[in-house]
Amino acid sequence: MLNFTKMNGAGNDFVVIDNRDLSINLSKEQIAQLCDRHRGVGADGLLAVEPAENGADYKFRYYNADGGEAEMCGNGARCFGAYTARLSSPTKEIVTFETIAGTLSAELIGDNVRIAMSDPFDLDMNLPIALPDLGNIHFVNTGVPHAVAYVKDLPALDVVKNGAAIRYHDHFAPNGTNANFACAIGPDHIAIRTYERGVEGETLACGTGMCASALFHHILTGAASPIKVDVAGGDTLEIGFEPLGDNKFSNVTLTGPADFVFTGSIEV
Numbered sequence: 001m002l003n004f005t006k007m008n009g010a011g012n013d014f015v016v017i018d019n020r021d022l023s024i025n026l027s028k029e030q031i032a033q034l035c036d037r038h039r040g041v042g043a044d045g046l047l048a049v050e051p052a053e054n055g056a057d058y059k060f061r062y063y064n065a066d067g068g069e070a071e072m073c074g075n076g077a078r079c080f081g082a083y084t085a086r087l088s089s090p091t092k093e094i095v096t097f098e099t100i101a102g103t104l105s106a107e108l109i110g111d112n113v114r115i116a117m118s119d120p121f122d123l124d125m126n127l128p129i130a131l132p133d134l135g136n137i138h139f140v141n142t143g144v145p146h147a148v149a150y151v152k153d154l155p156a157l158d159v160v161k162n163g164a165a166i167r168y169h170d171h172f173a174p175n176g177t178n179a180n181f182a183c184a185i186g187p188d189h190i191a192i193r194t195y196e197r198g199v200e201g202e203t204l205a206c207g208t209g210m211c212a213s214a215l216f217h218h219i220l221t222g223a224a225s226p227i228k229v230d231v232a233g234g235d236t237l238e239i240g241f242e243p244l245g246d247n248k249f250s251n252v253t254l255t256g257p258a259d260f261v262f263t264g265s266i267e268v
């Protein structure tokens with residue numbers, strides 16, 4: 001039997017397992033089964049707590065719903081932070097964890113968790129990609145790869161069709177990318193919808209996608225930090241950043257909810 005905790009960060013949901021003793025060894029197929037919304041627990045991804053190797057409090061491994069490992073996950077990082085903070089007694093206010101994208105920290109702030117993200121890189125604007133219905137497409141890696149396109153009518157957009165067209169476009173081969181669609185709500189406020197690589201569909205929120213979209217909103221409009229981001233699941237989260245000039249940024253932060261839903265055990 002596998003014991004797990006079900007959590008979500010603004011509707012982006014996860015199966016969380018404590019594998020600090022490294023006794024759990026799930027195959028790609030088993031992770032996909034756990035994330036299956038009809039035959040398993042159902043989730044956008046799986047978060048595994050493992051022992052740190054380089055001095056942080058923990059190691060955070062992230063797996064998409066298709067069972068493939070990804071570099072990290074922003075909403076997942078908030079849930080990971082809230083989950084691991086409870087492993088200490090008394091509950092820690094700040095935890096650090098190693099990911100493929102670098103060592104991150106999570107700070108518990110009331111009902112929210114703030115993630116200090118790794119520095120974005122490979123930022124590239126106005127890509128040589130022309131897709132019907134979409135204007136300019138931009139790219140940045142905010143821990144995982146993200147394409148961002150601004151659209152006029154976000155609610156009416158076919159996110160799956162347009163998202164898959166970007167996610168599988170040759171320009172992003174061989175690893176592909178996540179695809180975000182954004183529109184401005186106000187000077188420091190945007191709304192986004194996200195098609196996620198490895199989920200192969202729209203998720204209710206995507207933390208690293210929010211970071212990517214907020215950075216381009218700053219570049220395109222001069223909006224100051226922090227930028228509010230409305231996501232498909234109905235939450236509004238906050239992205240902080242420090243512009244360094246030349247489209248480079250540091251001190252990117254992602255602040256939002258991390259909710260415990262239930263614990264359970266399942267045959268694997």
Ligand SMILES: N[C@H](CCC[C@H](N)C(=O)O)C(=O)O
Binds near residue numbers: 145
């Ligand atoms: N939902 C995540 C992103 C997961 C990224 C994953 N879909 C990939 O890059 O393969 C977030 O909140 O940042």
